[in-house]
Amino acid sequence: MLPSPIDLVTSAQWIVFAPALVAAFIILWPGWPNLHTSRVGKTVASTLSIGAVLYGFCHSLLLLHAFLTDPQTVQHLAPVEWTFFQSGQTGQLGAVQFGLGVLVDNLSVMMLLVVTSVSLVVQIYTHGYMREDPGYSRFYAYLSMFTASMLGLVVSTNLFEMFFFWELVGVCSYFLIGFWFFKESASKACIKAFVVNRIGDCGFLIGLLMLFGATQSLWAGHNILSFVGPGPTLKGVLEQALTQSPKLLSYENPLLSLSPTNLALISVLIFFGPMAKSAQFPLHVWLPDAMEGPTPISALIHAATMVAAGVYLVARAYPIWQVVPHGEVSYGLQFIAFIGTFTAFMAATIAMSQFDIKRALAWSTVSQLGYMFAGLAAGTFTGGMFHLFNHAFFKAMLFLCSGAVIHGMHGEQDMRKMGGLWKHMPGTAICFLIGTLSISGFPGLSGFFSKDDIIGAAWNYNHLMGAVLLFTAFLTAFYMFRMFFMTFTGEYRGGEVHPHNCPPAMVWPLGALAIPSVLSGWLGVPLGSAMDWFAGKSEAPNPFSAFVYYVQPHFEAANPGMMLAGTSCAFVGIVLAWLVYEKKTVSINTVIAGSTNALLSGVYKFSFNKWYFDEAYFWALDRLMWLYKAAWSLIDMFIVDGIVNGSGLVTETCGQLLKYTENGRAQSYALVIFSFVTVLTLVVYFFHP
Amino acid sequence: MSKSDETHQSADVHDDAGHGHGHDAHPVDVDFVDETSGYDRLLQLVCVLAGAGLVMMMWLFVSSPITATEEHNFENLPPAHSAQ
Numbered sequence: 001m002l003p004s005p006i007d008l009v010t011s012a013q014w015i016v017f018a019p020a021l022v023a024a025f026i027i028l029w030p031g032w033p034n035l036h037t038s039r040v041g042k043t044v045a046s047t048l049s050i051g052a053v054l055y056g057f058c059h060s061l062l063l064l065h066a067f068l069t070d071p072q073t074v075q076h077l078a079p080v081e082w083t084f085f086q087s088g089q090t091g092q093l094g095a096v097q098f099g100l101g102v103l104v105d106n107l108s109v110m111m112l113l114v115v116t117s118v119s120l121v122v123q124i125y126t127h128g129y130m131r132e133d134p135g136y137s138r139f140y141a142y143l144s145m146f147t148a149s150m151l152g153l154v155v156s157t158n159l160f161e162m163f164f165f166w167e168l169v170g171v172c173s174y175f176l177i178g179f180w181f182f183k184e185s186a187s188k189a190c191i192k193a194f195v196v197n198r199i200g201d202c203g204f205l206i207g208l209l210m211l212f213g214a215t216q217s218l219w220a221g222h223n224i225l226s227f228v229g230p231g232p233t234l235k236g237v238l239e240q241a242l243t244q245s246p247k248l249l250s251y252e253n254p255l256l257s258l259s260p261t262n263l264a265l266i267s268v269l270i271f272f273g274p275m276a277k278s279a280q281f282p283l284h285v286w287l288p289d290a291m292e293g294p295t296p297i298s299a300l301i302h303a304a305t306m307v308a309a310g311v312y313l314v315a316r317a318y319p320i321w322q323v324v325p326h327g328e329v330s331y332g333l334q335f336i337a338f339i340g341t342f343t344a345f346m347a348a349t350i351a352m353s354q355f356d357i358k359r360a361l362a363w364s365t366v367s368q369l370g371y372m373f374a375g376l377a378a379g380t381f382t383g384g385m386f387h388l389f390n391h392a393f394f395k396a397m398l399f400l401c402s403g404a405v406i407h408g409m410h411g412e413q414d415m416r417k418m419g420g421l422w423k424h425m426p427g428t429a430i431c432f433l434i435g436t437l438s439i440s441g442f443p444g445l446s447g448f449f450s451k452d453d454i455i456g457a458a459w460n461y462n463h464l465m466g467a468v469l470l471f472t473a474f475l476t477a478f479y480m481f482r483m484f485f486m487t488f489t490g491e492y493r494g495g496e497v498h499p500h501n502c503p504p505a506m507v508w509p510l511g512a513l514a515i516p517s518v519l520s521g522w523l524g525v526p527l528g529s530a531m532d533w534f535a536g537k538s539e540a541p542n543p544f545s546a547f548v549y550y551v552q553p554h555f556e557a558a559n560p561g562m563m564l565a566g567t568s569c570a571f572v573g574i575v576l577a578w579l580v581y582e583k584k585t586v587s588i589n590t591v592i593a594g595s596t597n598a599l600l601s602g603v604y605k606f607s608f609n610k611w612y613f614d615e616a617y618f619w620a621l622d623r624l625m626w627l628y629k630a631a632w633s634l635i636d637m638f639i640v641d642g643i644v645n646g647s648g649l650v651t652e653t654c655g656q657l658l659k660y661t662e663n664g665r666a667q668s669y670a671l672v673i674f675s676f677v678t679v680l681t682l683v684v685y686f687f688h689p
Numbered sequence: 690m691s692k693s694d695e696t697h698q699s700a701d702v703h704d705d706a707g708h709g710h711g712h713d714a715h716p717v718d719v720d721f722v723d724e725t726s727g728y729d730r731l732l733q734l735v736c737v738l739a740g741a742g743l744v745m746m747m748w749l750f751v752s753s754p755i756t757a758t759e760e761h762n763f764e765n766l767p768p769a770h771s772a773q
Contacts, residue, residue, distance in 0.1 A: 043728055050732070050735060054735060054738070054739075057739070057742055058742070061742055061745060061746060061749070064746060064749050064750075065749055068749055068750070068753040068754070069753070069754065113746055117739065117742065117743055117746070120735075120739050121736065121739050124732050124735055124736050124739070127729070127732055393743075503729070504729065504733055505729055505732055505733065505736075508733050508736040508737070509736055509739075511736075511740065512736050512737075512739045512740035512743065513743075515740055515743050515744060516743050516746075516747065519747055520747060522747075523747060523750050523751070527751060543750040543751055543753055544750065546753070547750065547753070
């Protein structure tokens, strides 16, 4: 009897990312004639890439079906692992095993769906956006490579494997930001992204090695650093290491034993990776510059998927931050809570004054990622992941809309030269409005549910944190509607540039993403008792929380007070943006930007110049490089030159002294020879053993 | 300095937006620009499939027996991260 499709996808989980990887290698294979230049070649490239990700999406849907309909079967779905290094016998204390594997569980299935669905829609859109670009096939190859790397990261069984794919998605990001490498701004942006991410990855790797060193003895050589499965789990190992006396561990080095202080240090170091990848303060500076890449890549990598990898890592390895000895607080989670909340607020204030449509959206992404981290740190694991899920769809749609606007405006990205585009591209305008309403937390749309969940949890965790996130919700509504009004309403300010609508290949994907942007938030509501839930009376299970959770699912009734506060903030932001940018009752230039009050105009410049982070970093880097240069200059002057000049001086001095012995008289030479032989004879006579 | 609207940038504010980036900055390949080809229509069909897949994803979540159960018994669910 033939196996059912469900049996096939669950027994061969690795196939989920293999086609995308194969497609990338086929397209990049140097032997193909005209693959990058002919119409047929380009069609083959895009078909391979889109076909691979379409398969991945179907596979993910079947996995979701399997997980939702038959959890008992999936419970025994052991991670697949291929070992490539083993020391000691499996099961013995101290044995070490490194391997690559595939781990499919609830959390990874959710991420697989996000990555494959957004990637599929973006790749279709790419056909419309990049069709005139000579690098069309190369772009599809990079897209496939990125998708495969991201899927590999999602299904990694251990942190070392995850780090490997983490670096691969970083490389793909570098290639894609610098896709138009002939532009100086693009080449500088990709280098900046690469360098900033390496700083974060350096901390990640040090933390990872410290964690492995401190817990190596407890893995018993099986399924290293995996989170579920038949072997030891991360949570179990950490708890065991913390309760066990350090003397029982293999190492006597205090840095390699797992004290609570060491675990806090490790958790902060590992968080450097997510901090860079998900553009959190202070490693956030690369993401807005990454908008130099083509817009499809901004939507896929720098809005929906890759930047969410940092959030996914924190969720995947949540025990690293969450496990603490009984009665102690988690400094790791407190650190994440501070970074996430501060980044959410800071990025929102910057987004309020940007004029480049893509960069404003990039700052909005930085802010929303801060919300996700704040949610995870505040204890709402499911809320943080729910916001990641919802945000991926509406932010990808918003970026694709901005790409449609840029395409329709013949490359113009400055919102001051737009306006009134609603009548030229109504489909794009409607989708942008849906995304704007969703991210602003408009009741009923997806962002409303997940953001309120996070703000409520943050308020319970720390009132100041909740208040900052609530205020940021107001800023979010303001800057998003500022973008909407400046771009789609009012008078057209583009001068001689005539805007046009986009081809169907670019408009249809927007419609596909609009569906989850409207509806996905309702997955967080128990539909059978929705009214009771909204009233705060029902704690019935909702579909998303029943699927994505940490240890055990947790259901709460809605918090009507917090929902009201969040909605009020959103409405105030929308109304203020409408008054300033549509009704023009208030002028920002008169009141703030061009104000004679130095404080007000200074605040505006501070926001417009992105809190001067780039300037501060370059200032500090210049000083650092000057110190480095001065130190090497001194070393060169006194040590290197000293050795070279000193050896010459010694030779010259010796020559000067010895020249007096070279007098040309045979008697003198005979005297020297005789003296030497006499001394040698005496030495041998007296000191011979 | 314009006082009328923020759409006119303050003169003393450094503007780094729009430094040469943009969709039109690359050379154009005019061999592949037919927007009404059969391939484009095929991709529109795939796009419809993607939308249908997203609807199906939400339907699978909503119709899941996990949340349909009255007993709310989650003890038999696969633990996401817990030690086994």
